[in-house]
Amino acid sequence: MTGLVFSARIGSHVSVADVVAKAELAEHAGFDQVWTGNDFLGEPGLVSLAAIASRTDRIRFGCGVVDPVTLHPGQIAMFASGLQELSGGRFIVGVGAGSDVFYAKAGITPPSGPVARTRDAVVAIKELSAGRSPARVPGAGPGWTDLAVPRYAHEVEVYVGAMGPQMLRVAGRYADGALPLCLPPRHVFSAMKEISTGAADKGRDIADIDIAACVWASIADDRDEARRAMAHQIALYSGSLPAAVLAEHGLDPDEFAHTQRLLDTEGVDAAIASVTDGMLGLGIVGGVDDVIAQCSELIEAGARHISFGPPIGADPLHALGLIGTTVLPELRRLADS
Structure with a gap:
């Protein structure tokens, strides 16, 4: 992976329309990616994603994250392939373990622990979206047969939503990218070490893995x-x-x-x-100059992807525009100088 990547996490408790409006604004303002939420019993992220695919032209977009408990990896791969086709190759699927607290509300008992079920899902989704059965593929989990070949497949990159060391190593071993929540922002460097360890286990180059510093950010005039x-x-x-x-x-x-x-x-x-x-x-906060200074420190220390997340600002739409039109161009200029 080369260059800088800037993304915005635009989940909403308001409406699908609100999420889509933020995605359109983020594309216009110059962001590279947007990520929606898809929590069990939370916002309908998959619906938002289909709308984003239809209402944007350039920006990459993903779900951060779907879980393999309430949605089977085979179904995730199917939806991911459809969104990839609909968007002309701009979709990214983010996978995470999900919350046992949320599952308990519906009487759901996960079939395995968080790390195992996330690893199994990542490997299986990558195989399925490439048009192959996960049967006998190391790390894809049990139960797959040679007949588990999708009729409809479009290959998609898989990112892992991770916080703990073991999950970060899973991202390094198997995923195309990682979405570690970095509170405070400099925690991204601890995450990088764990991801690098996982990558080394499989002979992978960490430079090929997109590691997003998922920070809380608040910007205002x-x-x-x-x-x-x-x-x-x-x-x-x-x-x-x-x-x-x-x-x-x-x-x-x-x-x-x-x-x-x-x-x-x-x-x-x-x-x-x-x-x-x-x-x-704990986050990145202040006016334009403050946010540029804080982000520059991360980039100078080696961060290549900064993902701006809640609260974004007192007025999220204005804040997204402010980051995109004033902060990102300056950060790219500083990186090139």
Whole structure:
């Protein structure tokens, strides 16, 4: 893989139309990729993807991520092939383990652990989308027969949504790309090490794997507005972030625990007010110059793909346009200079 890649994670709790509008704006603003959500009992990502395929011309797009528990790998490969054909080869399928918490709401028990089921799905989907049966292919999982050859196949790249070391190594061994959630942004370099280990296991070159630094980002013309949007995001998730990861990157777990207590006892406004400047380092935040400076540090340290995700900004549509028209051209210019 060569050059820089910039993507936007445009999932929405509003509507399919909102997701498609963001995709159209991202294409116009110069992004290379957009990613939607597809959580079980969440937004209807597959519907959004079909609409994006029809309403855009250039931008690559993917689902981040589908799970192989509520949707069989054979079905994922079928949908992926259809979206690949519909879009003229612009689709990317993102695969992840899914959430056992969400599965439990429907009484679903996954057939294997998160790492095994993700690996099996990645290998099987790659074989099926290429028109081959996964039977007897190492890593494709049990149960496939020689008759499992799709009647309709269009080859598609497969990315893995990963956080833990074992899942990141799966991405390195088998996938075309990885979507590690990088909180804080510099966590991408820890992820790269694990992916590189997995790639080496299979004799692969990590340069051929697209590793997206999936960061939280908040940009606005008014720095204080951008900071408040990021503080709101941090407040909502402060209790869900692993203390060990926070400490590893110089963040204070006690500050995040305090914010979570305030969220639980006094509400979101009190929690937002407790977010310190240090805690804001969990994402990329500020005005145009601030965001350029923070992204430049990642690129200079070796990141080749930055994926901007929620909250994006207090006004997500405006923020997407601001990133695309002011931040991305400057980052590309700096990389070329």
